[in-house]
Amino acid sequence: MERNVKQLSDTVFDILIVGGGVYGAALVREAATRGLRAALIEQSDFCSGSSANSLKIMHGGLRYLQQVDLPRVFESIRERRTWLRTAPHLVEPLNCIMPTKASLFRSRFVMSLGMGLNDVLSARRNRGVSPSHRLADCRTVSKDACLQVLPGLAESGVTGGAIWHDAIGYDTERIVISMLRDACDAGASVANYVRACELVIEEGAVVGVRAENRLTGEGFTVRSDVVINAAGPWAAELLESADAKLTAPCHHLAMGINLILKRWPVRDMAAGLTAGPGTPSGGRLFFFVPWRGVVMAGTYYRPHEGPVDSAVVTDADIDAYLAALNSCYPGADLVREDILMIHAGVLPATHAADAGKEPSLLRHYRLIDHGNADGVEGLLTVLGIKYTTARDVAQHTISAAKSRINCPLVPSTTAVRPLPGDVVGDLAAFRDATIEKYKADTPLPVIKRLFRFYGSGIDAILASGEHGPLLAGSDAVLAREIRHVVETEMPQTLGDLLFRRTGLGSKGLPDPALIRSCGEVMADSCGWDADRLEREINTVANATCLWQAAAHQ
Numbered sequence: 001m002e003r004n005v006k007q008l009s010d011t012v013f014d015i016l017i018v019g020g021g022v023y024g025a026a027l028v029r030e031a032a033t034r035g036l037r038a039a040l041i042e043q044s045d046f047c048s049g050s051s052a053n054s055l056k057i058m059h060g061g062l063r064y065l066q067q068v069d070l071p072r073v074f075e076s077i078r079e080r081r082t083w084l085r086t087a088p089h090l091v092e093p094l095n096c097i098m099p100t101k102a103s104l105f106r107s108r109f110v111m112s113l114g115m116g117l118n119d120v121l122s123a124r125r126n127r128g129v130s131p132s133h134r135l136a137d138c139r140t141v142s143k144d145a146c147l148q149v150l151p152g153l154a155e156s157g158v159t160g161g162a163i164w165h166d167a168i169g170y171d172t173e174r175i176v177i178s179m180l181r182d183a184c185d186a187g188a189s190v191a192n193y194v195r196a197c198e199l200v201i202e203e204g205a206v207v208g209v210r211a212e213n214r215l216t217g218e219g220f221t222v223r224s225d226v227v228i229n230a231a232g233p234w235a236a237e238l239l240e241s242a243d244a245k246l247t248a249p250c251h252h253l254a255m256g257i258n259l260i261l262k263r264w265p266v267r268d269m270a271a272g273l274t275a276g277p278g279t280p281s282g283g284r285l286f287f288f289v290p291w292r293g294v295v296m297a298g299t300y301y302r303p304h305e306g307p308v309d310s311a312v313v314t315d316a317d318i319d320a321y322l323a324a325l326n327s328c329y330p331g332a333d334l335v336r337e338d339i340l341m342i343h344a345g346v347l348p349a350t351h352a353a354d355a356g357k358e359p360s361l362l363r364h365y366r367l368i369d370h371g372n373a374d375g376v377e378g379l380l381t382v383l384g385i386k387y388t389t390a391r392d393v394a395q396h397t398i399s400a401a402k403s404r405i406n407c408p409l410v411p412s413t414t415a416v417r418p419l420p421g422d423v424v425g426d427l428a429a430f431r432d433a434t435i436e437k438y439k440a441d442t443p444l445p446v447i448k449r450l451f452r453f454y455g456s457g458i459d460a461i462l463a464s465g466e467h468g469p470l471l472a473g474s475d476a477v478l479a480r481e482i483r484h485v486v487e488t489e490m491p492q493t494l495g496d497l498l499f500r501r502t503g504l505g506s507k508g509l510p511d512p513a514l515i516r517s518c519g520e521v522m523a524d525s526c527g528w529d530a531d532r533l534e535r536e537i538n539t540v541a542n543a544t545c546l547w548q549a550a551a552h553q
Contacts, residue, residue: 001184001490003191005213009220011189013039014405015398016224018196018209018238019231020044021051022172023384025179026394026414027230032186033417034398035410039222040183041194041211043234045496047176050232050345051387052500053258055289055298057270058083058091058167058388060125060135065118072364077122078415079389080167083175084133087419088427089455090175093135094168094289098272099146099153100160108160112140115162130427135165149268152331163269168291170452172387173500177489178419185420193492199227199242205377206242206370215492226404228397229381233308233346239381247373249366249383252349254359255311257321258298260341260507264288265332267295276327279320281358286328294340294507297325301347301358308346318342340508348383361385365393369400378404391415421455430456438462445476453503460484471521473514477504482521494519494536495543505540515540 015031017024020042031038042048061069061076083091100108115138126134139162146161147154169175180190193214200208200221208223229235233253239246270289275281281300289296300321304311322334348362365384371377382397384390395412402409423430431451438447442462450458461467461484468479481502491497497518498505504514515537523533 001181001190001488003490003492004189005191005194005218005220007189008039008041008191008194008211008222011037011039011223013037013189013222013224014226014407015039015401016041016208016222016227018227018229019234020046020176020180020190020192021049021230021232022047022176022179022387022390023051023232023382023393024230025176025183026390027228027382027397028188028190029179029183029186030391030394030398030412030414032183032188033413035408036398036405038183038188039224040180040188040190041196041209041222042190042192043195043214043231045192045492045500046180046190046490047173047500048496049234050256050347051176052173053256053343053345054172054387055258055287055296056169056172056291056387057094057287057289058169059386060118060122060164060166062114062118062164062166065114065121070121073121075392076388077125079392081125081127081129082391082415083169083388084129084167086417086422087175087178087455088130088133088423089421089452090170090178090419091133091167092170093133094166094270095268096164096166096270096272097146097149098162098285099150099156099158100140100162101157102159108140108162111160111162115140115164118164130423130425132426132428133167135167138162138164150266150271150273150329152265152329153273156330166270168270168289169387170292171503171506173506174453174503175387175419177501178421181420181489182417190490192490192496196231196238197241199238199379201242201244201376204375206379225378225406226401227379228401229379230384232383233348235381235383237308242376244376245374246370246376246379247368247381249368249381250348250350250362252352252359253304253308254301254347254349254361255304255313255317256298256345256347256361257300257313257317258296258343259321259325259339260343261295261297261334261338262340262508263334263338264295264297265329266290273328275324279324279327281320281324282327284358286325288328292503292507298343300324301361303349303352303359304346311344311346313342313344341506348385365389367393367397367400371404421457423456434458441465442467443470443475446470446478449476450478450481460488471514471517473511473517474504477502477514477518479517479521482518483525486522486525491522494522494540497522498540499543505543509541509543512541
């Protein structure tokens with residue numbers, strides 16, 4: 001990956017993607033691998049907006065089964081399998097449990113029927129999946145077995161438990177970076193910190209965008225046959241920049257917040273628990289997901305009014321959130337000091353929420369062809385809501401743009417095309433062989449960590465044998481890794497490096513010594529002076545909310 005802003009201004013592209021979240025990354029990868037001259041611009045860092053906020057779960061559509069939405073059940077099952085097959089180092093099985101109750105639709109009998117139907121519908125879920133990543137059948141268990149996992153619910157009317165299996169992203173930011181790297185390998189041009197300021201319309205058609213290089217303040221134009229607006233919650237703001245009335249994909253927004261907790265009584269499985277009465281979230285399901293040694297809890301929603309960039313997490317949000325989480329599990333007694341990190345982002349909502357109520361979120365993606373909707377050719381807007389189906393949405397969107405592009409479009413291969421770092425064959429055997437290959441010269445914690453983040457790409461970091469020292473503040477981070485990421489993955493700030501490339505800051509702020517040592521390696525690679533280094537370190541040290549940190553850099 002190379003940030004080449006001049007190439008953006010000197011080339012006429014077939015497709016330009018605005019927005020570098022998971023949907024933008026999937027779109028530019030889809031376009032480039034289908035033979036198109038594709039480009040992507042992102043106003044901040046890649047995956048720094050709403051895509052940075054998720055519970056990392058690749059859902060198999062169990063909630064759609066409850067709604068009898070079978071097309072989306074099959075779509076979710078298929079796409080979950082795609083992630084497990086094409087990025088096994090980054091996506092792995094997740095075991096989940098939900099208590100059953102005496103009420104009809106939450107009873108053990110009804111849940112058992114639902115679990116059995118889910119197994120039938122997902123009979124092909126393990127086709128082509130590495131043995132270590134295959135998903136077991138669903139089942140229900142007795143009250144005693146459920147309480148072994150969730151002992152705090154002994155007095156809450158539990159009758160048993162329903163157990164199912166989904167998948168979880170070990171680091172979803174790396175999934176986005178991997179898609180962008182694959183797009184660049186296929187010929188795409190991508191750049192972070194480039195803002196799309198205004199749509200360029202000529203003779204009734206969008207022919208590009210006027211953009212700003214946010215690192216230099218330079219303005220320029222990117223021209224393209226088709227522009228796809230994948231700016232997430234900022235999509236409406238881009239549409240408003242045009243000298244034409246354009247249909248917005250949604251008119252209401254919600255703030256979504258997930259917490260990273262250092263303390264939670266249940267560590268064996270992800271648990272779906274219902275918030276008790278007396279809170280705005282009363283009766284709604286919250287998930288508690290074990291992840292990389294901590295626990296993610298989510299998701300809390302509230303309406304958001306005003307510009308996207310004005311969204312902030314307030315003290316009232318945290319108080320209401322903790323009250324809801326504590327009502328889910330008696331005796332948890334979570335307090336602010338238990339919060340390691342706040343992940344927050346703005347999401348599309350279907351309508352304005354009533355006072356004191358949570359907003360209703362957009363359930364499915366929306367795709368608008370503004371030629372059909374508004375008479376303005378060359379512009380599509382896509383608004384997605386799920387990590388799981390981002391690839392599939394991208395495939396449909398690029399196919400929808402086909403008639404607007406004056407060049408051949410080859411069939412899609414992304415459903416089977418491995419992401420960079422993918423492991424051919426059995427993952428466990430490859431991991432063991434990798435450990436054997438490097439253990440003589442490299443500490444085991446380093447090998448295990450690098451393998452989880454880079455998969456087979458570990459060779460690019462370790463094969464030279466010139467790794468550099470372990471960095472201060474960690475027993476698993478090499479100077480060589482930091483240099484490699486800076487040279488090949490386009491981080492522009494220390495926050496980019498820690499939060500969205502290496503995962504070192506995604507579950508809480510790293511040790512101050514590690515922040516500084518990473519900063520010193522990056523400063524040496526980028527030519528920063530001492531003042532720039534201290535500014536970067538201070539910005540990271542003050543980042544308690546990833547979304548806010550990205551928005552205000």
